[in-house]
Amino acid sequence: MRLEITRRSDLASHAMVVLAHSGTRMKSAELAARLGTSAGFVPQVLGPLVERGWVTSVPGPTGGYQSTVDLDRVSVLDVIEAIEGPTVTGRCVLVDRPCAEGGHCALHHPWARARSELLDELGRTSLADLEVP
Secondary structure, eight states, X not given: OOOOOOHHHHHHHHHHHHHHHHOXXXXXXXXXXXXXXXXXXXXXHHHHHHHTTSEEEEOSTTOXXXXXXXXXXXXXXXXXXXXXXXXXXXBOSSSSSBTTTTSOOTTHHHHHHHHHHHHHHHHHOBGGGOXXX
């Protein structure tokens, strides 16, 4: 079993914290260096955050990215869903299909409880709670 998030979700969370703590607009190259990624990957990571209104993006030589939201108003789950899409519940842990098709597997109830606990924890954890390098 693999429970993991993508590098994009991790970078998006980290970027939100870095931008909020900087208090100023940051160029893509500077932000990429702080995140340990390429400047070309930054727009892919921040695009969904700009769409949500959590980050502004100003093009041009004097442009860059800037945080527009308090970190305690955005949860880790909010960022993951902005990057990965809505959390899909009711999927079977064994095969890629809805749990109800063909009856429930033996792991249905404990998996549903564990998934619920995980989503609750990610929803309760704000970006302000994160410790990033």
